Amino acid sequence: MMQSLRAIPATILPKNTINIRLAIVCLASASIGLSMALISIAKLLLVLFGFAALLFLRRTPATDKPLAGLYTPIAVLTVLFAFAISMLWTVAPTADAWGSIAKYGKLILIVLMMLLIHDRREAMYALGAFLLAQVFLLASSWMLFFHLPVPWATSNMALKEYAVFSSYLDQGIMAAVLGAVCWHLRELAPGRFGRHVAVFIAVAASLNVLFVLGGRSGHVVAIALLSLAIMWQLPRKYRAGIVLLPFVLVLLLFFSSTKVRERLTMVKTEVESYVAQTQIRTSSGIRLGLWVSAAQIIGEHPVAGAGIGSWSTEYNRIQRAKNPAHQDIPGNGNPHQEYLQWGVQLGIPGLLLLAGLMLSVLRDSLKMETPYARAAQSALAALAVACLFNSIIYDALIGDFFCVLIGLLLALGLSKATGPVIAAPQREQPT
Template sequence: MSPLTPNIMNARVAIASFAAASAGLSIALISLSKLFLMIAVVVVWLWSTQKFAENVSLKNLWTPRLILVILAVFAGSLLWTTAPQDQAMEAIGKYGKFLVIPALLLLIRCRQEALLVLAIFLGFQVISLLSSWLLFFHLPVVWASGKHAKELFAVFATYLDQSIMSAVVAALFWHLKSLAPNRTLFYLAIAMSLLALGSVFVVFVGRTGQLVGLAMISLAVFWALPRRFRLAAVAVPPLIALLAYGVGAIPQRFLTAESEASAFLEKPAAVTSTGVRLYFWKSSIEAMAQNPLTGSGAGSWTTEYNRVERSKNHNFEALKAASNPHQEFFLWGVQLGVVGILLLLAFLGAVMKDFLKMDTAIARAGQSVLAALVVSCLFNSSLYDAHIGSFFCISLGVLLAFGNHGGTTPKQ
């Protein structure tokens, strides 16, 4: 064994831990952690290709393979994209965050390392969670860098992103509590889960986060029921929604969405949060109809949206900067057509398949993250977004690494 190998191992775990800690923090730290991850993978791979290959077992996982296929298709779409070169490259760069998942799988070699990285990930989520509650009670949080931290209580991200992250964290603590080494930590995990869930419905006003929270509760109830009663779980989401409807600002937020949707039906150009989404989705479907099979290429959503709208109104004020339809499936459909939507569904299916092979606690935690991602993508371009997209990729990478490397010992 080379005398430098232990140092490389320590640096490898430290960089994976830094990436786990950065989830949900500032964009600068997230970007720096991703850069370190990519450098670490290259360095470790070049240092000892044979030992690296021996220590890493990815042959049974579908997720890394789908990620490589997805990035290859996005890169290949540069051949036919209608977007300006800078917007096309920016889009590919945004989906480059997918590489975080295989990078974490490659750098984390055993259960002990995975447990350390997972603990660091959850520990920093607790810091963000407690900081949001402090802001909610108007107590000073000097490290809060969110644009509207004092008004909307989001420490580093937007209130929308942090409400979704809090819902995910609630599910993680709930399903991973069985990994706690003692009863104190077991009950502490339950407390953190309830505190995170409370922040979704009391502290934050993000409607998508509240929908994700309802999905997390529904899944937890579904799995808690005996198998013979699980069919009755279909009644759980509406019942929980009715209970949650009387909490905080939830009724007003959803009544606002209803009124905004009604305003859109009367005047499609109505400028409201819901109205803008519906208008973008309508235009996305029209753009997809023009290139249904392979789409218009990476980064083409803004170009195609402007083209569709200009064909209906020559005085239309075009979007100048790269934008998105606030819906991940439509975004992939415009860029890569039916192929893109199928690729996104295949990615979700691959992650699900990989988690189903793992122990119950990690499988349920991972499936909860995946469900949260699906709900979030229905109302936002979550994988495209730098902040929440990175959070989801890091979460999935850490959980897959823990499940994949559980019970193994690193070779020296």
């Protein structure tokens, strides 16, 4: 059975040819995490071709209803409708409202990836493009760490923080997800040494997050994904230990990783300073202040929120009431926490909508074979954890990363193989 599973790519990849639709899907998969210019071009092409496919392309009976019976597309469209209808009561300037609509519009990428990928052969091509780009990004970060020349690195954090195109926050989260995807899909890697290469990439990505990059969000995401991976390898009777496992990993990393120890110590110091009001202009202090203001806004608008794009307007209003000399923050800002961001704009229903979107992805992933399901659930878990500390979906690049990847993994796991269907082996240990 293990040999059969490894043979999947060899049996489905050579068939047919790559057409313009699949080329655009592969471009979108490869672009995420690279330069914003490339991401923007790929997104535009994906959106244009996606809507063209809906309107003009002839569909076969097998692809006539590609999204039938799935919860994620319904959840995405419901979320976008809720944000759009909130323009009727938003307190934000029109420019801010439309700007936020555009930012959340990236959620449609999830649906478009599921719509444009017709079978598992195409999904494997797209996954290959994603992995090649992410491995290039990972290798570039390691090269920066070893002080090798990386002339394509454009980040202002390249030399000191080893981020290639964006920030160490984004790159840390992406590397953690890359490691999880390679680990859970390692049996699908083609070639005699494919499985070993996949495991090597998973280990290299995890080490890069925990020992090279300094992003605290990346550290937390990596610890969460490692905990999930270990839990899934354990017999069922030991899985309750998942509650303690993250704390054990944090303790081990505290004494083994200088990066993790420094960042954890910094969080402790910054939080203590914020509580004592001796120093609030720190990374943690600023976040805590923003979260308090966001909670206040939700309390004032619990039923429908203050409307799309309202965070900056409402935050400035609250701060001016406390201090007339307050310097307004620019429009289209965010409280560095996705859950609170949705609560500010849509009230308590917004929090439920975000939870419903994530639960829809989870529910659809439960229909997949084990390796695909675990890869998709790991990406979803990474998103859920990262949203605790940043406005991940709202932000550019990292939001595109998750939308394209989740759509790709759902398409991969839910699509039919072009050859014989091969069930993934169940790796459960006897109870």
